[in-house]
Amino acid sequence: MKPVCAGCHEDMRLPFEFRMAFQPIVDLNAQQVWGYEALVRGINGESAFSILSQVNDDIRYRFDQASRVMAIETAGPLFAGRDLRLSINFMPNAVYEPSACIQKSLAAAKRAQFPHSNLMFEFTENERMTDPAHVQRIVDAYRKFGFWTALDDFGAGYAGLGLLARLQPDLIKIDMELLRDAHLSRARQAIIAGIVGIARTLDIEVLAEGVEKEQELAVLRAAGISLFQGYYFAKPALMALPIVSTMSGTIPIHIAV
Secondary structure, three states: OOOOOOOOOOOOOOOOOOEEEEEEEEEOOOOEEEEEEEEEEOOOOOOHHHHHOOOOOOOHHHHHHHHHHHHHHHHHHHHOOOOOEEEEEEOHHHOOOHHHHOHHHHHHHHHHOOOHHHEEEEEOOOOOOOOHHHHHHHHHHHHHHOOEEEEEEEOEOOEOHHHHHHHOOOEEEEOHHHHOOHHHOHHHHHHHHHHHHHHHHOOOEEEEEOOOOHHHHHHHHHOOOOEEEOOOOOOOEEOOOOOEEEEEOOEEEEEOO
């Protein structure tokens, strides 16, 4: 018998429509696309805020479930069986019972022929962890299913060292504000180097998000980071995979999708 929870019987229909955009995550060491993050957008490409601002406590669970399913079902034919990871934001405060609330995602993954090891769930940006023990249960459950887990916006808001020590996800995404103009700040460079060192000790992957400048990229590469995401490589594309192609000084990059 499949596990059940208090909210899993809810109708997934929402009072608004939305779509998914996809932004690539590139691995510069391998010179290839590592995966894509699914980002919520309006039906005409409106910002994530235009959608998330409509999400309240009454529909939080339904939206979280619907966005996961849409991300997986949309990415399925776009990925076309290639070995790419799909990163999905989720709301820990919308998960009642981890093993039960993941059932719709598991069904979508089966339909889309997604191996569990290619799905990565990110803790939603700056969402306060009202019950860290519950979040720990989610991470533990997802690990058993074979999913990746990621701590988003590390170094900002609620995503700090204490949460990292407790959860030890598979990957951390360094907050873009910490990375911005890092080439101009010794303090930022020292902090980034420290984060990379901690992650390496804990066997956690590091991803630099929000990269926009060649100078930022050079500093981050020197710090030992290989996974990147940001406008420097490609902007998100609505219901499609954007082309990733750029030239960075002495580092030629042409990454086919």
